[in-house]
Each structure stands twice: as C-alpha cells, then as structure tokens.
Amino acid sequence: MSQMNLPWVESPFFSDIIKTKNISEEDKKIASEYYENGFIVINNIFSNELIDKVKSEMNEKGFNENFPIQTFRNNIRIQDLWQYSDAVKELACHPKIMDTLKMLYEREPVPFQTLNFKVGTQQKAHSDTLHFSSLPARYMCGVWVALEDITEDNGPLFYYPGSHRNPEYNFSDFKNTTEDTSYENYPEYETFMEDLMEKSSYKKKKFLAKKGDVLIWSSNIIHGGSPVEDPQSTRYSQVTHYYFENCIYYTPMLSNMVTKELFIRRNLVDIKTGKIVEQNFNGNVAQLVRTRGSLYAINNHIKLPKILRFLASKL
Ligand SMILES: O=C(O)CCC(=O)C(=O)O
Secondary structure (H helix, E strand, O other): OOOOOOOHHHOOOHHHHHHHOOOOHHHHHHHHHHHHHOEEEEOOOOOHHHHHHHHHHHHHHHOOOOOOOOOEEOOOEEEOHHHOOHHHHHHHOOHHHHHHHHHHHOOOEEEEEEEEEOOOOOOOOEOHHHOOEEEOOOOEEEEEEEOOOOOOOEOOEEEOOOHHHOOOOOHHHOOOOOOOOOHHHHHHHHHHHHHHHHHOOOOOEEOOOOOOOEEEEEOOOOEEEOOEOOOOOOOOEEEEEEEEOOOEEEOHHHOEOOOOEEEEOOOOEOOOOOOEOOOOEOOEOOOEEEEEOOEEEEOOOOOOOHHHHHHHHOO
C-alpha cells in the first residue's frame, strides 16, 4: 500500500487504509460512503433558532440596501456574510461539521468562504476544483445546508454520485492555445461538463433536503442547481467552502494550467480565526515565485536568504 499525496478518502488504496484506522464503525461507514459516492448527508445538527437567525441576518445584513456595509452580493447570493453575521459563522464552524471533516481529511479544516442563497442558483454542472484546487490535490470540500425544505419546485441542488473520481478538468483540457484563461472561458467549460455528463454513466440525483439537512461534497464531484419551477419560491441555503491545512491553494480558472503558472489564493482567510492561512506543501516550504501579474510558479531552487525563505513560507 503506497502513501499518496491525497486525502485517504480519495486514495486508490482506500480499502487497505481503512483496515488500519482506529475509528468507530459509524465513522468507517461515513468514510466509505464518501470514498464511494463523493458526498455524505448529515441530519439534525443545527437548532431551528440558528437556522432562522441565519435567514433573518441574510435579509437584515445582506439583501438590504439600508445596511451600512455593502456586502459582496448579487440578487440571489451574498458572499462572505460570515464577516458580519455570527450566525453564518457559527453554521460554518459547527463542531459536528469540523469533527466530520477532520475524520475524513485528517487535517485541520479551514472554512474560507460562505455563500448564502435566497433562491435556487440554477448553476450548471461543474466541479469546485476549477475554482478551488490545492497542492497536494483534493484537500477541499463544500458543505451545503438547507435553510428551508427543498422541493422539486425551488431548484434543488443536484449532483452525480461517483463523479469525483474524474480527473480535475480545467480550460487546458479543451482550449488549443497556451493563452491565459479567465472567467470569459467559463461558458465553454459548462458546455464541456454537460457533454461529459451526458456521455458518462453517472446518474443525476437531486437533494430534496429537509430544513437543516447537510450535504458534504468532495472537491471534484460534479454538481449544480436544478431549474426553479416555481418563480415565486425561495430556496434559502448556505454553502461553506473548506480547504485543509498544509497545502498550497490556487484557482485553476485564473491560472495558466499549460505553463503551470498558478493563481495563488494568497489572502485566504480562515473563518474560524480571522487570520490569513499559511501556505506550504505538507508542512514543507514551497517557495512561490511571482512570474507575472498574479501568477506564481513554485520554485525551490532559487536560493533566497533564510529570512526571505521564511517570509515566502508565510505567503
Ligand atoms: O446551491 C446550488 O444550487 C449550487 C451551489 C454550487 O454549485 C456551489 O456553491 O458550488
């Protein structure tokens, strides 16, 4: 059984590794499901009061022109409301979520982004790895919480169980030049993903969740938002995105994946601590050298003085 630079729940040696784990039978079941399907569901961990508080703070502090701070939002979603709402932060850092993630990834979880939705997103099929990748790979996941009952009408989250085992696709898989890429290329990616799922044998599932239900998805599972059948409906939900400690964090969509120049998420803030997260490779220094604009190469061969190496490790 070889050691790999992957979370154990993503390792091809999972069936051997699990036999060596000193964890409860319940956790073994959860880990096996996560390995197999790329997601798990957890019920009954949040109080009704907390969920209702999140919803009311979304309306008071997010979707409200009169709130003195303009949160980063559009008509359907508010990004990083955790900065102004303790309830959103509490949901993101709930001990049961943290403990489950620690068991699955064996590293400290780093919640770094919240998205609060008031209505269905109708987002096309995609994998989060296009936006949030890591080195070593796959140390990322999403936690989706239903803040009200979800029906066929209000645009349920959908996902393709097992699709997390695909390669991590990005624009370099279908563009035929070495040019830099950006969000402008996103529609081509969506078409590519749609074609890929149509061609595959994965079965699309919908998460018809009850208020409070949680779905944890692994970084590379293909998912999105179903069409909203009732235009008057709401679909209150919160997604928190998590990385895990001791990695390098980057965005393939804004990187040049052909030349391997990475858009590093340098100002990644841990929602738990409010501090910028240190970047390294399994705890070892990875020297990030700016090549141009916001792009970086990893180059440990440049001999920097010790103090600069130390500072580089803090990037
Ligand atoms: O909530 C949804 O409908 C989809 C959310 C999603 O795809 C995401 O946050 O990556």
